[in-house]
Amino acid sequence: MKDLRFGIIGWGYWGPKIARNLDSLPNGSLAMVCDMDERRLASIRINQPWVRTTTRPEDVFASDVDGVVIATPVRAHYQLAKAALLHGKHVLVEKPLTANIAEAEELVALAKELDRVLMVGHTFEYSPAVNELRKLVQSGDLGKIYCVEAERVNLGLFRNDINVIWDLAPHDVSILLYLFGKTPEQIKVQAHAHLQSRICDIAHLDLSFADGMAAHIHVSWLHPCKIRRVTVIGDARMVVYDDTNPAEMIKIYNKGADVHADPGVSYRYGAITIPHIDWMEPLRLECEDFAHCIRTGSLPRANGEVGLQVVRVLAAAQEALEAQSDKAYPVMVS
């Protein structure tokens, strides 16, 4: 089997993590790294001198690499991904796919026309814990799903080109779409910029679905604790997925309430179950999917169309944020 050769554009925080995974694939290797900032490339020249380095993305497009990963800030995703596709490369773009809907639509159409793989870095769709949660949701064991609460908060990493919604919410939105296979009908947003002018660092998103299901997403760069939690509230069972607790990532609670019970509300306090999860690094599974789809021509789990759907939700959130009324309603003090 021919070895696949990969190029990465963007060697900041995330690029090296993808590189480590691509480079450890059987029949796959990191061949080229590009960053516009020459200083970032010094570590590769020392540690992996056989990997070609460049400050010019065009050198990657003109090279013989099969797949290109775009791990630059979001505003550069569209131009770089488009150029890579036009040079016949298969492309994995970091999340979110693009900074607006029109760009995402164009990339999806272009990849289809050129018969190239277009994938987006929705890493959590590859998490074994998220897949366990998905099985639970789809089995019907949780009963009717009332609502989902997602929290993704920590101190930083602050960005200055996009707000916290575009930075962190792609993960929660992609998890929601992946778990339930449906897109929200409406979205409301409350967000505030505390440390940088006009760049929100704390946001609450309220999503409502046609069947009455609700989802709340809280994302923040300004929080003392690292929390990455998704809670699914069903009428039969409730599940907490805690990505920061490797030993107990999924907990299933047999808990609930019946408000029509006679004589009063009856509460159910049953067992808590913690399923065993065979752990693999999600980013490794994501890279395997990219390589597999390049070889077979199949559609990645986090394909361009999925990336577009997430961008549609983020764009609706941005619109809701911009329309956020300045009108405040006074709290009546008697």
Ligand SMILES: NC(=O)c1ccc[n+]([C@@H]2O[C@H](COP(=O)([O-])OP(=O)(O)OC[C@H]3O[C@@H](n4cnc5c(N)ncnc54)[C@H](O)[C@@H]3O)[C@@H](O)[C@H]2O)c1
């Ligand atoms: N999937 C995940 O869990 C995950 C986690 C973190 C970041 N990300 C994504 O990865 C991407 C990069 O994030 P990061 O934290 O590494 O950012 P970063 O700022 O640390 O690094 C970005 C790098 O890209 C370089 N760059 C910018 N424009 C370029 C261009 N036109 N050509 C070549 N190089 C260019 C910069 O010099 C910088 O070194 C973002 O899209 C982010 O959303 C994904």
